[in-house]
Amino acid sequence: MRVLLSTYGSRGDVQPLAGLGLALQRIGAEALVCAPSDAEFVELLNRSGVPWAPAFMPVRQWIATAKQSGLRLPQLAAMMVPAQFDAIAAAADGCDAIVATGLFPSVAAAQSVAEKLGIPFVLVGFYPIILPSPHHPPMEYPGWPHPPELTDNLALWEFNVQAMNGLFGAAVNTHRTSIGLPRVDNVRDHVFTRRPWLASDPILSPWHPTDLTDAAQTGAWILPDTRLLPADLEAFLGAGAPPVYVGFGSMAMHTSDNLARVAIEAVRAQGRRLILAQGWANLAPIDSRDDCFAVGEVNQQALFTRVAAVVHHGGAGTTTAAACAGTPQVVVPQGADQPYWARRVTELGIGAAHDGPIPRAGSLAAPLKTALAPATRERASAIAKSIRSNGAMVAADMLVRAIRGGKP
Template structure:
């Protein structure tokens, strides 16, 4: 069996597919990943020996071009859908199934490839808010804020389907017509399918069954990491009390004024040392004091187990990694599903959420104090024991069963 795992997005979209690819390889399935060929993803897939089939363009290049073009989402989708279709179609040669995640136009392209080839297709989400349900509202899209008169979740999901059609319907249907596939009225539900996969931990993000779909929660797809920490980082960790890790992943943090300084000063005010994760915000040291250390991409599983707290943007992967490590969290949510993860961290008592997306002088002090409190650490340790690590294995076995079931 040969399976293509397709995504277009940041590390939070790519790394879980690598975990699924390894789980598939472990049960004898040939797995390859179609993802942006940014240097960090090329290095990741090469290190794990999972073949990479490049998406239509590196994601950082796409982001820069999108900003410079001034195009709106419908026009950007019209460019992405056919380009991703061609890239995914080439990568899917000889495949029996496609599993897709990432930006909606990319998933729509993957769905069309699967239809043209007559092979199995599964869509996976990393957060429950992505999956239609009467138990929660959908996320908002730019230009499609939820009307104040709509308060019922089902009505909001119907509005969400209209928004998806308005933003992406023309791009998807124009391309489908060009390749002799029928056009769609409800683009969202066709792309997401009636049986979506929810690749998130059931403790961190519980899912309630609904008649709207037959969603399956597999658990988070966690990539095991056995890499040692760099010698300099090891020396820093050993030289004093556990520091606070600060990193915002793939968030550029353009709206924040000097986020590194803001975070460092807040952590220092608590009498703690700091490890800065450089990330896409390019966080850097603000002085030559010995209480701060900066790192690039490292083994977060090993590092988070040795810090006093983790301050981050609230991505699904970072939230899960910190929770598994038993590290209290301060979440500074920026976009998309990140406010959801911030709320879950607060509700579980394993950390605190920053009020708003822009950290300022003093605004980090209260959530940091909560995260560094003894009872928060005790609760974080307790929750860590409940986080599952077998989600990718469950998904791999599920995929094989579904593909074989369709063949019979």
């Protein structure tokens, strides 16, 4: 049995698929991840031991291409869909099912490959708000803001169908007809299917059943990381009280001026040392003081158990990793699902949300104070004990049963 796991997006899309791939291997199935060939993703997949195949273009190259071209989302989708279809189709040779996540044009391409091959297809999301439900509104898309007169969630999800048809319908249907597949009137529901999977923890991000979407929540897909922390980082950790971790992952944070200085001064004002993760924002120390330590790629699962708080952008992966570690969080949400995770961290009492996406002088003080309070750490430690660690194995078992039964 061979399964293709397809994505086009950030590390937060790639790493969970590697976790599922490893779980599939453990129960005797073959897994192949089709993902962008950015160096950090290639390193991650090679380290996991899950074979990989390249998507049509590295993500950083695609971002640069999109910016330089000045094209709008429909035109960019028209470029991505056929290119991703070719990459995914090549990787899917001999596969018995496809599981896909990431940017919608890539998922649509994966769905078309599965349809052409006549094999099961599963869409997976990593947060509930991506899926239609009366319990929450959809996220807005560029050029399609929610009409102010629409306040009911069901009405907004109907509008979401129009938005996604307007943005992606032409790209998806043009390609479908070119490869002999019929056009679809509702690209969102066709690609999402009636039975998508939700790979998030039921405590951190509960799914409320609805007739709109028959989602299967598996729990988060966590890729185990057994790497030791570097010796110089261990020395820094051992030289004083637990520091605060600050890192924004694959967020470039271009809207934030002097971000490193703002973060460092905010942590110092709390009387804490800090670990500064470079990430795509290229954060670096602002002086030679010995209370700030810069790191690149590192085992977050090990590191987060050793720090006083985690300041981050609110991606699903980082939020889950900090929650599993029982470490309080400060979320500085930039967009997409990140405001949702900021809200969940606040609602659960395991941290605090920064007000807005741009940290400025003094704006981190209040959320840091909340995160560093003893009561917050006690609550974070309690929540950590309730988080499931077997989500990837649950999904692997479900997938094997779906393939044997002929449908997801």
